[in-house]
């Protein structure tokens with residue numbers, strides 16, 4: 472981090488006799504570039520040196536909350552006091568997502584959540600199982616063709632393409648054949664721009680990035696507009712895709728504002744619904760490569776339960792290890808590694824005072840590696856997620872999908888998808904990561920392998 476972290480629990484005064492404790496943290500302002508270079512190391516050191524609630528100054532004072540019960544207060548118990556508006560995430564995402572479910576607050580959010588919730592219920596999302604395994608089979612057919620040439624694949628990119636195709640089909644109910652490639656490219660530009668977003672950046676490359684971003688948004692808006700219009704003309708009756716559900720839910724609002732709202736919702740689902748799942752799958756495959764003993768156990772489970780059958784949602788109850796492997800991967804490498812909120816009014820977190828307007832962050836990455844709740848936290852051990860061991864942990868010690876009313880609406884979809892994709896990949900191909908290629912986490916919008924992941928593919932019988 473460069474500068475020394477000196478324990479300086481600051482006490483401010485607010486009127487005669489009233490002492491308001493500000494959480495401890497480094498003396499003076501923290502250098503933004505040092506934090507940016509390695510945010511995970513920064514968060515880890517803050518937790519180690521200052522404990523459950525710490526604070527540091529970068530432009531403004533930022534609170535870090537590292538205790539499950541306090542995370543619960545921010546995300547659930549006192550959630551009305553902690554909003555998304557004005558957080559860095561909000562500033563970064565709003566130019567693309569508008570006021571969709573991920574970025575809205577208050578009554579607007581409540582209405583959007585009510586409309587969007589039903590198709591994400593567990594009993595509804597299981598109907599997407601065939602779509603998920605078909606898309607995975609198509610990807611694997613391409614891989615096995617490539618396997619003949621022995622060329623390594625960029626596994627992380629391949630998985631992003633897959634999860635994008637899956638969520639797009641779930642939303643639009645059809646393949647986007649013909650525009651798929653252009654669509655993938657536009658989404659790629661958006662992901663890259665958001666990953667490196669810097670509102671102060673005014674260099675030529677910054678301007679260039681902004682111009683490509685503008686073009687990609689224009690393309691996506693045009694495409695989403697057309698697909699929405701087409702669905703309206705075709706009618707939504709009898710269709711079970713997410714777009715039809717959203718159109719029906721928002722039927723009383725067909726004016727321009729409603730159109731804009733629908734666009735924001737659809738783009739939000741597309742963006743929130745693929746990169747996270749792709750990263751979860753990427754890390755899972757990396758961890759299985761590093762832990763062959765667990766990979767073998769998983770393969771045994773899949774062979775016993777599935778034989779040569781295609782996995783379906785109904786099989787998942789018989790595949791507990793498949794689920795735990797993904798849960799453990801989400802613990803070690805939570806794709807959403809930081810949650811941020813801004814306080815509306817004054818509050819207290821433990822013994823500390825939170826003035827109105829404070830930026831308050833909770834890091835799933837840090838909570839997931841806290842020795843108080845996780846024995847030998849760096850170790851990969853999917854059996855941490857047996858029912859018995861999970862029940863022994865406090866709520867909010869495990870937050871890959873956040874918690875409270877704003878937790879991930881797509882979590883059942885994501886878990887279904889991750890398990891079915893993992894099962895299908897492991898049943899059909901053998902992946903070997905390219906040796907010597909570095910794999911380190913990089914915390915951008917999502918937690919991803921900095922240099923990507925290279926892997927060679929062989930068929931199971933090959």
Ligand code: HEM
Nearest residue numbers: 572573743744747748751807871872873877879880881885
């Ligand atoms: C492993 C995959 C996923 C992870 C780790 C993940 C994680 C999260 C997290 C942590 C949040 C809360 C953010 C916050 O509180 O600031 C969130 C919200 C959200 N996620 Fe996911 N997500 C995943 C998959 C999906 C999928 C598949 C979809 C949709 C198809 C989706 C759609 C959303 C939406 C719309 C929100 C905003 C919910 C609201 O504020 O009401 N996510 N996700």
